Amino acid sequence: xxxxxxxxxxxxxxxxxxxxxxxxxxxxxxxxxxxxxxxxxxxxxxxxxxxxxxxxxxxxxxxxxxxxxxxxxxxxxxxxxxxxxxxxxxxxxxxxxxxxxxxxxxxxxxxx
Numbered sequence: 343x344x345x346x347x348x349x350x351x352x353x354x355x356x357x358x359x360x361x362x363x364x365x366x367x368x369x370x371x372x373x374x375x376x377x378x379x380x381x382x383x384x385x386x387x388x389x390x391x392x393x394x395x396x397x398x399x400x401x402x403x404x405x406x407x408x409x410x411x412x413x414x415x416x417x418x419x420x421x422x423x424x425x426x427x428x429x430x431x432x433x434x435x436x437x438x439x440x441x442x443x444x445x446x447x448x449x450x451x452x453x454x
Contacts, residue, residue, distance in 0.1 A: 363403075370398065371394065402439065
């Protein structure tokens with residue numbers, strides 16, 4: 343009984359986390375592009391790369407949350423291995439983005 347409730351809740355939560363990650367990427371990309379286009383017109387320097395990387399890092403956190411929730415539903419070792427590889431790749435991407443953000447700085451903020 344409890345197992346069915348957990349499965350039902352996770353079947354809603356996992357795609358919801360995935361969709362939130364997709365939404366964050368879309369909003370971040372559109373916002374960064376808009377600020378980039380405005381900076382071209384106004385000739386103000388703007389660190390769009392830092393803002394986009396920040397959005398991508400947040401999106402990866404949502405996607406990692408979905409992967410962690412998927413661990414509850416694993417039935418065999420093969421699924422665990424695939425999920426482990428996916429989590430490792432997303433964690434590596436997240437670390438690379440945070441490393442890039444740290445070195446990029448983000449000192450130049452975009453003026454509105």
